[in-house]
Amino acid sequence: MNYGGYAGKLLRINLTKATVDQQDTMDYLPDWYGGRAMAARIAWDEIPPGTGAFDPNSPLIILTGPLTGTAAPFSGRTTVSGISAQGYPVEWYSRSSFGGHWGPELKHAGFDGLIITGKASRPVFLKIENRTCTIQDATHLWGMGIYDSQKKIMEEFGRNWRVFSIGPAGENKCRIAIAATETESASGQGGYGAVMGSKNLKAIAVHGTIPLTVAQPETFRKVCNLIRKEAHGSHGWPHTPKLDRNKVKKFGERYQACTQGCAVRCYDARFYTTVPAVLQRGKILSGQVDCIAGLFPGLKGSFYNWKLGFEAGFEIGQIANDLGLNHWEILVGMVPWIRFLKNDGVISKIDGMEINLDNPEFWAFLLRGIAKKEGSFRSALSEGTVRASKILGIGEERVKQLFPAWGYAGHWDGHGDRINYVFFPYWVVSALQWAVDTRDPISSAHGYGQNIMGWSKICSPELGLDWNTIKKVSAKVYGSEKCADPESGYTGKAFPVWWHGQRSVMKDSLTVGDQVFPRIYSLKTEDNFARAGNMEGPSFERFMFTSLTGIPWSDNDLEHASERVIQLERLLLVRNFNRSRKDDESVIPYFEKTEQQTNPLIAQKVALDAQKFKGVMDEYYTLRGWNTETGKPTKKTLKRFGLEKEAEEIAEKI
Amino acid sequence: MASLVVKSDICTGCMNCQVVCALKRSGLHDPEAAAIRVNLHLFSGNHNHTYCRQCEFPRCKEVCPVDAIYKNQTSGGWQINENICVGCGECIKACDFGAMFKSRQSVIPFKCDLCQGTPACVEACNFDVITFEG
Numbered sequence: 001m002n003y004g005g006y007a008g009k010l011l012r013i014n015l016t017k018a019t020v021d022q023q024d025t026m027d028y029l030p031d032w033y034g035g036r037a038m039a040a041r042i043a044w045d046e047i048p049p050g051t052g053a054f055d056p057n058s059p060l061i062i063l064t065g066p067l068t069g070t071a072a073p074f075s076g077r078t079t080v081s082g083i084s085a086q087g088y089p090v091e092w093y094s095r096s097s098f099g100g101h102w103g104p105e106l107k108h109a110g111f112d113g114l115i116i117t118g119k120a121s122r123p124v125f126l127k128i129e130n131r132t133c134t135i136q137d138a139t140h141l142w143g144m145g146i147y148d149s150q151k152k153i154m155e156e157f158g159r160n161w162r163v164f165s166i167g168p169a170g171e172n173k174c175r176i177a178i179a180a181t182e183t184e185s186a187s188g189q190g191g192y193g194a195v196m197g198s199k200n201l202k203a204i205a206v207h208g209t210i211p212l213t214v215a216q217p218e219t220f221r222k223v224c225n226l227i228r229k230e231a232h233g234s235h236g237w238p239h240t241p242k243l244d245r246n247k248v249k250k251f252g253e254r255y256q257a258c259t260q261g262c263a264v265r266c267y268d269a270r271f272y273t274t275v276p277a278v279l280q281r282g283k284i285l286s287g288q289v290d291c292i293a294g295l296f297p298g299l300k301g302s303f304y305n306w307k308l309g310f311e312a313g314f315e316i317g318q319i320a321n322d323l324g325l326n327h328w329e330i331l332v333g334m335v336p337w338i339r340f341l342k343n344d345g346v347i348s349k350i351d352g353m354e355i356n357l358d359n360p361e362f363w364a365f366l367l368r369g370i371a372k373k374e375g376s377f378r379s380a381l382s383e384g385t386v387r388a389s390k391i392l393g394i395g396e397e398r399v400k401q402l403f404p405a406w407g408y409a410g411h412w413d414g415h416g417d418r419i420n421y422v423f424f425p426y427w428v429v430s431a432l433q434w435a436v437d438t439r440d441p442i443s444s445a446h447g448y449g450q451n452i453m454g455w456s457k458i459c460s461p462e463l464g465l466d467w468n469t470i471k472k473v474s475a476k477v478y479g480s481e482k483c484a485d486p487e488s489g490y491t492g493k494a495f496p497v498w499w500h501g502q503r504s505v506m507k508d509s510l511t512v513g514d515q516v517f518p519r520i521y522s523l524k525t526e527d528n529f530a531r532a533g534n535m536e537g538p539s540f541e542r543f544m545f546t547s548l549t550g551i552p553w554s555d556n557d558l559e560h561a562s563e564r565v566i567q568l569e570r571l572l573l574v575r576n577f578n579r580s581r582k583d584d585e586s587v588i589p590y591f592e593k594t595e596q597q598t599n600p601l602i603a604q605k606v607a608l609d610a611q612k613f614k615g616v617m618d619e620y621y622t623l624r625g626w627n628t629e630t631g632k633p634t635k636k637t638l639k640r641f642g643l644e645k646e647a648e649e650i651a652e653k654i
Numbered sequence: 655m656a657s658l659v660v661k662s663d664i665c666t667g668c669m670n671c672q673v674v675c676a677l678k679r680s681g682l683h684d685p686e687a688a689a690i691r692v693n694l695h696l697f698s699g700n701h702n703h704t705y706c707r708q709c710e711f712p713r714c715k716e717v718c719p720v721d722a723i724y725k726n727q728t729s730g731g732w733q734i735n736e737n738i739c740v741g742c743g744e745c746i747k748a749c750d751f752g753a754m755f756k757s758r759q760s761v762i763p764f765k766c767d768l769c770q771g772t773p774a775c776v777e778a779c780n781f782d783v784i785t786f787e788g
Contacts, residue, residue, distance in 0.1 A: 005683075070683050071674050071778070101669070101694065108685055151697065159695075182696045211684035211758075214677065221677050225777055228670070255781070256699060257668040263780040265666070271699040286698055 003029060004215035005066030005548040007107040011133050013126065015199050016056055016118030020133045025112045030551045030561075031642075034065030034112070036095055036508035037565045039081035042115060043093055044568055044646065049576040053085040053191065054173060054198040056119040062164075062204070063113030065511040069104025069260060070212065071221055072544045073228040074513030076260025078103035078113075078187075085175045085191030085198075086326075087438060088386050088407030092577045093569070094438040096192055097508055098164075099259025100185030102206060105162040109208030120200040125153070125165075128206045138202040142171060145322035146180050153205045165203035166193040167324025169371035173197050174382040175407075176326040176370075183271075183318070184288035185258060188326045189408060189439055191384070215550030223543045226532035230524060230540075234267045235446075236516035237454040238463035238523050241267045247310070251275045258290045259513055266515075268294060278312040278360055285318055293317045295331045295419065298357075303336070303418040306357035316363045323371035328440075330367070332417040333402050333409030334385045338366075340398040347394070351375030385409070404431075404590040408440040412449045414595040421459060422449045423599040424606035425486070428493045429500075431591045431608060432620055435584040436497070436631075438573065443514045444504035448496050452484055455521045458600075465521060465528055467601075473521055473529045477538055486601050490612040494619035505562040506541050517541060564641040566624070567633050571643065574632050575650045581617070581631030588613060627654075656730025656768060656788045657708035658690070658775070665701045665783045667694050671775035678774040679764070686758055689766040690775050690784075706753040706766040708732055714745035714754050714765070729768035730788055736762050 006029070012021040032041040039061045051058050060082045067075040077099050084094035106113070110131035120135070123142040127134050141149045150163040162181060169177035170193030177193030180186035187193070196202075214220050233240035247253035252273030255265045262269070268291045277283040289296075297313025298306040308316060320327060335357065341347045342355045349355060351369060356362045369378030380388040386407045389399045402416045403409050410416015413434060414427035422430065426449045433441035433448075452474070457464040465473070467486050474484035478499060482492030503518045519530035519537030530537025542558045545551065553561070573579035591608035598605050621628045625637030632654045638647040647654065672688040680687035690705040708731050715723040715732065722739040723732055734745075741761030746754045754765050766773075768786065776786045 069673075071670070071677050073670070076669075101696075104669075108683075147697070159693075209686050211680070211682040211687070213682060217677060217681035221674065221774075224674070228778065228780060231780065252699070254664065254699060255666045257666040260669050261673070262666065262668045263670065265781065273699050288699075 002026060003066070003549040003551055004213045005070060006034075007110050007112045007210070007212060009111050009131070011111050011114040011128070013114060013116045013133065013135070014118040015116065015120040015124065015135070015201060018120070018135055020135065030549075030553075031564065033545075033551070033561060034068075034509045035063045035079035035511050036081065036505055037561065038063050038113070038509070039079060039095065040565045040568045040572070043081060044572050046115075047083065047093060047572070047576065051083055051576070053083040053087070053091040053195055055083075056199065057117055058083045058195070060116045060192065060195050060199065061113070062116070064103040064107055065509050066549050067510040067512055067544055069107045070214070070548060071224040071261075072510075072512060072548070073224060073231060073261050073263040074259065074516050075511060076101060076104055076262070077508075077511040077513065078106070079508045079511060080179070080187040080190065080192045082192065082195060084439065085173070085177070085194040086189065086384055086407050087191075088384070090577055092438055093572055094190050095508065096187040096190040096439075097443070097511070098179075098181065098185045098187040099513070100162070100181040101260045102162040102164050102181040102185075103511070104260050105206045105208060107208070107212055108210050109206045110210045114204070116199065116201065118199065123200050123202050125201065125203040125205060127157070128204065128208075130208050130210055141165075141202045143168065146324050147183065147322045149203055150181070153203060157205060157207065161205050161207045163203050163205045166196045166201075167322055167371065169324040169382070170194055170197035171202070172371065172373050172382065174325070174371055174373065175384045175387065176329045176382070177324050178326050180321060180324065182288065183286075184290045184293065184321060186321070188328055191326075193324050214548055216547045220544070220547040223533075223535070223547050226535065227519075227540045227544065228263045230519065230522065230530060230532040230537075231263045231516060232523065233264055235450065235454055236264060236519065238460045240265050243270075247272070251310070251314075252286075256288055258288065262513065264516065272314060275311055275314045277315050279315055279364055285315060287314075287318050287321070289314065289317060292327045292331050296320075299419065304331070308358065308360055308363070312360040316360060316367070319364060320367050323367055325367055325371055328411070329384060329409055332411070332419070334381060337385050337389075337395060337398050337402055340401075341395045344398070350377045400590060401593065404434045404440075405587045406437070406439055411440040411442045412445045413591070414597060415591060415593055418596050420450070421597055422453050423597040424595055424602065425489050425493065425599075426452055427591070427595065428490060428608070428613065428616065429496050431587060431613065432493065432497045432616055433500070435587045435617065436620070441504075443508060444497075444500045446514050447500045447503050447518055451520060463523060469528050470521070473527070476529055477520055486599055490609070490616050493616050494623055497620055498623040501566050502559050502562040505565045506558065509562070509565070510541055510545060512541060560641075564643070567638060567641050567643060568646065570626070570633055571638070571646055571650065571654075574653055578653070579631070581621070581629065584617065584631050585614070655708050655710055656771070656786070658705055658766065658768070658773060659785045659787055660703045660705060661783050662702045664781065665692065665703070666781060667692065667701050670778040670780070671784055674774050674778035678769065684758070686755075689753075689755065689764060704752050706732065707751055708768075713748040713750060717744045717748040719744065726767065726770070729771040731766070731768040733767045734762065734765060739763075
């Protein structure tokens with residue numbers, strides 16, 4: 001391997017033929033530098049038009065990046081790509097990612113990733129250890145939950161093995177099925193658990209002790225130390241949360257990293273060691289609660305105010321994990337939809353059981369039935385709420401309220417989900433991110449909407465920055481104060497979508513945690529612009545990348561390579577799915593509804609102005625070098641990114 | 655006695671200490687080059703660490719047939735004199751904490767040497783799980 005950080009080999013597994021081959025990672029380097037970037041290249045080359053999520057030949061692409069598992073802070077992540085089962089209106093190419101310790105272990109086993117095609121004739125799992133991979137019988141694991149299947153494999157091979165597996169939901173090709181490792185780290189969005197299930201692939205177990213090289217070890221260690229120390233509190237925001245004393249005492253609450261290399265304590269990443277079960281009486285449960293899973297017990301005084309209580313909510317969350325179901329879909333999409341329908345008088349029971357969100361029995365009945373496709377209603381829900389609404393012929397208007405587009409529930413967009421606080425004009429950026437993506441675009445949106453709100457006094461009353469400072473700091477990144485000005489309306493909203501687009505690719509390709517990167521704001525510098533040593537915050541990823549790999553890229557080089565990924569992904573969507581501006585505009589009606597929160601500087605709730613938004617779309621397409629009428633990359637743009645051959649291939653479509 | 659103090663009960667399992675230790679010691683990301691190791695217990699959350707306790711009366715020193723283990727005056731910790739060590743491995747067997755490790759490259763084992771008084775693992779931990787008491 002010519003570059004540091006990479007394991008050097010990719011596994012190519014054909015489950016139909018039961019073959020395992022190895023390919024040099026160098027075949028894709030340096031241009032397609034890891035994770036999502038490499039996956040885009042593979043997908044363009046290997047996913048022909050007409051390929052569906054469950055077609056045996058549809059590749060499931062699981063890739064780490066050069067930083068994965070290294071001393072780079074927040075770097076434990078792995079990217080999953082391929083045709084998404086959750087995608088709507090069609091199963092199309094998309095992506096997901098997960099944390100934990102699986103990706104680092106895979107690299108120490110000698111591999112940067114796997115490309116899995118075919119379908120095994122019976123349930124199998126992959127055993128990967130120190131440059132070998134074998135296909136093993138998984139008949140004894142089939143039907144098990146995600147936890148039990150991991151434990152079973154670890155019992156057999158050893159506690160140091162890491163297992164990425166699916167539960168009954170994935171086995172039954174439920175479109176909202178996850179694949180996960182440990183007790184909470186999941187490739188949640190995209191339905192890739194169902195894709196694994198369709199291949200009869202239960203799990204991927206990894207273990208390795210192979211060292212990874214570093215181009216400039218001392219520089220890399222120093223760079224990583226500086227960046228790690230620059231990290232702030234929860235999500236990279238100004239302050240660090242405190243543990244709940246009562247929960248520490250009663251349930252053993254503690255902080256736990258949701259991904260290897262994490263260097264902050266989060267509101268949203270807690271481990272509980274002793275939670276008495278409510279449904280499985282007599283059992284003491286343990287496990288992690290990350291992110292949206294904190295909503296399972298219900299949140300008093302909010303839109304999600306069901307009353308399960310902590311113990312039952314925790315247990316239901318663990319059941320959902322074990323069955324392999326997507327928390328985000330359930331908690332801010334499906335369950336609010338069910339509650340709307342009940343309150344609207346459309347339904348009162350599901351498959352014979354009274355809808356009662358305060359009753360843990362109801363939740364267990366609902367989730368188990370979805371994962372196992374029991375009963376006609378729950379079988380429909382296993383297709384995801386958007387498809388279920390069509391199948392059942394009910395609640396389409398309510399779906400439009402909760403799901404912006406592409407089969408995914410609202411997320412940091414000011415309209416659907418009501419726990420994330422983001423108001424106009426910041427959600428204009430979210431709306432455009434939704435418009436041009438294939439899933440909820442949150443791996444971009446955390447860097448903009450969440451970051452601004454988190455660093456403002458709205459979400460951080462004591463330590464947050466005033467609006468003037470936020471405007472000034474963000475101007476260093478976006479080139480104009482208007483891009484983060486709370487009173488700027490539609491002005492300056494296209495550039496952040498363009499810029500964070502590249503940053504999103506970087507995070508999923510290097511890989512580093514989305515919640516924390518890119519670093520923009522700081523409490524540790526005089527002007528509140530993030531810096532560490534002589535590095536500026538937005539360059540942190542590049543400094544880590546170059547000193548680790550030895551690839552001598554500038555900030556511009558890394559950004560250019562990342563934008564190339566966006567161009568190729570878009571081209572793939574045009575080639576395989578006829579994606580166009582018309583599709584992008586389908587998000588508009590959702591945002592035309594009045595926002596959930598109010599910008600205190602405007603003092604009234606706002607809805608999207610479609611005409612003005614279309615102007616922002618024009619700006620974005622121009623920045624990307626896409627035709628403003630069709631939303632497709634132009635030949636001139638593709639030439640700029642060295643994609644002339646690809647442009648030629650679909651000349652009639654662009 | 656200079657020593658690392660590790661509060662495993664508040665460890666988040668991020669692995670930074672182990673990864674950075676290996677990087678400093680070997681210039682590689684090598685799980686087998688780390689002199690502090692995090693034993694993750696992913697389903698119970700009760701992680702623990704393997705590291706040198708810098709014992710007052712170390713078993714490793716006691717069993718060493720060539721007296722290769724000595725107190726480093728700079729760091730205040732026990733260290734192996736690689737010029738004397740014959741690689742018999744008795745110290746590996748004797749350590750009650752499993753903190754004397756086999757090396758990939760040589761018969762000479764290795765242990766935490768407290769990085770000459772500025773331990774890399776302490777620097778790498780953002781949560782004060784690991785501190786250095788000199």
